[in-house]
Amino acid sequence: MLVQFYNVSKIYPNGVKALDDISLKIDRGEFLFLMGPSGAGKSTLIKMLFREELPTRGQIFVASRSIVRMKRSEVPLLRRNMGIVFQDFKLLENKTVAENIAFAMKVVGASNRDIRQRVPEVINMVGLKGKENCLPTELSGGEQQRVGIARALANQPLMLIADEPTGNLDMETSQEIMELLFDINRKGTTVIMATHARELVKQAHKRVIMLERGRIVNDTPHGESLV
Amino acid sequence: MRLSNILYFFREAAKSLSRNRLLTFATISTVTICILILGMAVLLSLNAERFMSRLESDVQMIAFLDRSLSDAEIDEVQEEIEKIDGIKSIKFVSRDESLRELQETYGSQYDLKATLGKNPLPHTFEIEAKNPQDVPKIAELVYRIPGVYKVNYGQGVVERLFQVTHWVRIISLAFIIVLAAGAVFLIATTTRLSVFARRKEIYLMKLIGATDWFIRWPFFIEGIFLGVVGSLLAVALLAAGYGALLQNITSMAIITLVSDMAVLGKVYLALVGTGAVLGVLGTYISLNRFLNV
Numbered sequence: 355m356l357v358q359f360y361n362v363s364k365i366y367p368n369g370v371k372a373l374d375d376i377s378l379k380i381d382r383g384e385f386l387f388l389m390g391p392s393g394a395g396k397s398t399l400i401k402m403l404f405r406e407e408l409p410t411r412g413q414i415f416v417a418s419r420s421i422v423r424m425k426r427s428e429v430p431l432l433r434r435n436m437g438i439v440f441q442d443f444k445l446l447e448n449k450t451v452a453e454n455i456a457f458a459m460k461v462v463g464a465s466n467r468d469i470r471q472r473v474p475e476v477i478n479m480v481g482l483k484g485k486e487n488c489l490p491t492e493l494s495g496g497e498q499q500r501v502g503i504a505r506a507l508a509n510q511p512l513m514l515i516a517d518e519p520t521g522n523l524d525m526e527t528s529q530e531i532m533e534l535l536f537d538i539n540r541k542g543t544t545v546i547m548a549t550h551a552r553e554l555v556k557q558a559h560k561r562v563i564m565l566e567r568g569r570i571v572n573d574t575p576h577g578e579s580l581v
Numbered sequence: 582m583r584l585s586n587i588l589y590f591f592r593e594a595a596k597s598l599s600r601n602r603l604l605t606f607a608t609i610s611t612v613t614i615c616i617l618i619l620g621m622a623v624l625l626s627l628n629a630e631r632f633m634s635r636l637e638s639d640v641q642m643i644a645f646l647d648r649s650l651s652d653a654e655i656d657e658v659q660e661e662i663e664k665i666d667g668i669k670s671i672k673f674v675s676r677d678e679s680l681r682e683l684q685e686t687y688g689s690q691y692d693l694k695a696t697l698g699k700n701p702l703p704h705t706f707e708i709e710a711k712n713p714q715d716v717p718k719i720a721e722l723v724y725r726i727p728g729v730y731k732v733n734y735g736q737g738v739v740e741r742l743f744q745v746t747h748w749v750r751i752i753s754l755a756f757i758i759v760l761a762a763g764a765v766f767l768i769a770t771t772t773r774l775s776v777f778a779r780r781k782e783i784y785l786m787k788l789i790g791a792t793d794w795f796i797r798w799p800f801f802i803e804g805i806f807l808g809v810v811g812s813l814l815a816v817a818l819l820a821a822g823y824g825a826l827l828q829n830i831t832s833m834a835i836i837t838l839v840s841d842m843a844v845l846g847k848v849y850l851a852l853v854g855t856g857a858v859l860g861v862l863g864t865y866i867s868l869n870r871f872l873n874v
């Protein structure tokens with residue numbers, strides 16, 4: 355098991371109960387959609403995976419390590435197992451495509467040689483060959499998200515975590531990004547993606563966990579709940 | 582740690598420093614002024630101490646004896662004085678010797694003995710203390726010995742000298758504390774602005790899995806740079822000024838300044854070290870408050 359949640363609840367300091375007694379398991383190699391309306395708790399659940407938020411109650415294990423009991427100093431190592439993809443891409447605007455990806459490797463202490471070798475690989479993987487030296491502002495939204503995905507893959511994570519990665523993209527571009535994520539999943543990386551784009555999920559026939567007001571209302575292995 | 586990482590830290594620090602040049606300049610200037618005053622105070626008290634120890638070593642006591650004492654009683658007084666702790670030397674000066682000395686200062690055309698009729702001076706002991714600070718205490722003990730009617734040691738002068746250096750120290754310390762606080766505050770502000778300018782990048786670095794120290798290093802380098810450059814400027818100014826002073830003053834015999842390069846070098850090095858500490862302190866405060874890593 356890659357991820358285990360046991361009776362996890364999250365109450366924010368302002369009293370909002372974002373998650374209510376969540377239990378779930380995610381296997382290595384799975385592709386999982388987290389679905390639900392805005393405010394259902396998708397982002398909260400995702401943030402717990404990389405320990406940006408801690409649960410108020412319950413236990414979470416990632417790669418057999420307890421998120422709750424983990425020391426502060428161990429958090430960076432946890433996060434190096436994960437590639438995170440953001441809705442707003444979070445690219446550094448003054449850096450080129452290649453530099454943005456190299457940056458992610460640099461900050462975890464990769465050697466220059468590894469960086470020189472890996473950056474072209476992931477640029478190829480996401481189909482951005484020829485755009486290495488472009489600045490983010492010279493790219494379309496879909497291309498920018500490809501850079502975001504390439505950056506997330508640079509350190510060869512066990513899992514890719516994406517919170518509304520297509521939230522800022524049109525339908526056609528979103529479908530292209532989905533194809534890329536399926537491709538990455540086929541090559542062995544676990545993918546966890548939060549979205550409220552029903553259309554995308556429906557076509558995918560992947561596992562879907564439906565959240566509503568902080569509770570799991572449905573967990574279907576091939577998205578049967580959406581038909 | 583990789584060399585490429587260290588280069589990266591320095592590059593990031595340099596970027597931050599050049600991003601807000603005015604603040605960088607203001608911070609370095611404050612550190613310079615602070616360290617300059619600190620340095621001046623240190624050199625001043627170093628020299629004051631040297632000056633005093635020479636001056637004080639000249640300070641001796643003179644105990645005046647009752648005129649009615651017999652020779653045996655004078656010997657007793659001497660024994661009593663010799664019992665006191667901290668005495669370096671004691672010398673008996675008879676009234677005749679004293680008069681002769683006095684006569685010498687007046688010259689031969691003026692006959693003191695003829696004018697005064699008889700010798701009005703008392704017998705005295707000239708007493709030297711081992712430690713100048715003990716002079717007032719020893720004088721008090723000598724005064725209590727029966728047969729001694731007065732002890733002179735330039736009362737007040739020694740005490741006043743001690744008081745002056747005491748106050749010089751307190752006042753410069755107050756200045757230094759205020760300025761050091763200002764320097765630390767400015768360094769903290771510089772760091773805070775750098776953190777603010779890079780907050781998106783920092784958040785991203787944290788989520789990618791950078792360690793806290795990887796994120797902190799550029800800021801510490803920035804802070805240490807501000808502290809060290811500021812104090813280097815101060816030391817350069819101080820060394821130039823003090824060097825000029827040394828050259829102009831060696832011709833005068835009365836005042837001799839501390840010119841030992843080993844001592845001065847230590848002082849200058851300590852000042853640069855202090856600058857670095859201010860830098861670390863400012864960065865530390867700022868990072869703890871504004872960078873939650």
Ligand SMILES: Nc1ncnc2c1ncn2[C@@H]1O[C@H](COP(=O)(O)OP(=O)(O)O)[C@@H](O)[C@H]1O
Pocket residue numbers: 366367368370371372390391392393394395396397398399
């Ligand atoms: N940092 C926070 N502080 C307080 N309340 C929050 C915070 N983040 C989210 N919430 C609240 O928690 C609930 C779930 O939010 P979120 O996990 O972002 O849902 P989703 O991603 O499904 O839209 C919402 O009611 C939201 O307002």
Ligand SMILES: [Mg+2]
Pocket residue numbers: 396397398517
């Ligand atoms: Mg959300």
